[in-house]
Amino acid sequence: MRLKIQLFAAARELAGEPWVELxxxxxxxxxELRERLxxxxxxxxxxxxxxSVAVDEEFADDKLMLKADQRxxxxxxxxxxx
Amino acid sequence: MIRLQxxxxxxxxxxxxxxxxxxxxxxxxLGTVRELTEGRRTAHLKYEAYPAMAEKKLAEIERETRExxxxxxxxxxxxxxxxxxxxxxxxxxxxxxxxxxAFEACRHAMDQVKILAPIWKQENWADGTAEWVHPGS
Numbered sequence: 001m002r003l004k005i006q007l008f009a010a011a012r013e014l015a016g017e018p019w020v021e022l023x024x025x026x027x028x029x030x031x032e033l034r035e036r037l038x039x040x041x042x043x044x045x046x047x048x049x050x051x052s053v054a055v056d057e058e059f060a061d062d063k064l065m066l067k068a069d070q071r072x073x074x075x076x077x078x079x080x081x082x
Numbered sequence: 083m084i085r086l087q088x089x090x091x092x093x094x095x096x097x098x099x100x101x102x103x104x105x106x107x108x109x110x111x112l113g114t115v116r117e118l119t120e121g122r123r124t125a126h127l128k129y130e131a132y133p134a135m136a137e138k139k140l141a142e143i144e145r146e147t148r149e150x151x152x153x154x155x156x157x158x159x160x161x162x163x164x165x166x167x168x169x170x171x172x173x174x175x176x177x178x179x180x181x182x183x184a185f186e187a188c189r190h191a192m193d194q195v196k197i198l199a200p201i202w203k204q205e206n207w208a209d210g211t212a213e214w215v216h217p218g219s
Binding site: 006054076078 | 130132134135138196197198199200201202203204214215216217218
C-alpha cells in the first residue's frame with residue numbers, strides 16, 4: 001500500500017517537502033514505517049528517533065498496524081518550555 | 083473553548099468569556115514572546131501547528147482538566163505564524179468556584195499544551211539564523 005506522511009517543522013525542512021510518499025507492505029507496523037522512512041529520507045534519520053508518529057491525529061505506538069488511507073504524520077518533539 | 087489562530091489573541095475577551103456568577107476565581111495565563119534565551123537575542127518567533135491534531139489535543143486537555151477540577155468555563159487559544167517580541171503566543175483562561183483550584187487547573191492545562199499539542203516554535207535569532215525548538219537534540 002502507498003501511504004502519504006505529513007511532515008512538520010524541522011522534519012519538513014530536512015526532507016525538503018511537507019509530504020513524503022512511501023510504498024509499504026500490507027500489514028505494516030509503525031515501526032516498519034519508521035524504518036522505510038529512514039531508508040528513503042536519510043536526512044530525517046537524526047530527528048526520526050525523537051519523533052512520534054500520529055495516525056488519524058492520535059499518537060501511535062510502534063506496534064500499531066497501519067491501514068491504507070489512514071492519515072499519518074511525523075511529530076517532532078514539541079517545545080516543552082519551562 | 084479551543085482555538086488556533088493567526089490573528090492576535092484578544093485575551094481580555096477570552097477572560098470575559100470564562101467569567102460566571104458561579105465562579106469565585108478567574109485565572110488567565112499568557113505565554114509571551116521573550117527577547118532573551120540563555121543570552122541569545124530573539125528577533126521574532128514562528129509557530130507551526132498540525133491543526134487537526136492540535137485542536138483535537140487541546141479539546142482533550144480541556145476535557146481532562148474539567149474532569150479533575152471543578153471548572154466552570156475555560157478557554158485555550160494558541161497562535162500560529164509569525165509573532166513579534168512581547169506578543170501573546172498562547173492564552174489559557176479558567177474559572178472555578180475557588181482560587182486554589184483555578185490556579186491548579188490553569189497551570190495543568192498550560193503544562194499539558196506544551197507536552198501534547200503538536201505546535202512547534204522556530205526561534206528566529208537577531209543574528210539572522212533560525213532554528214526549530216525540538217528538545218532532546
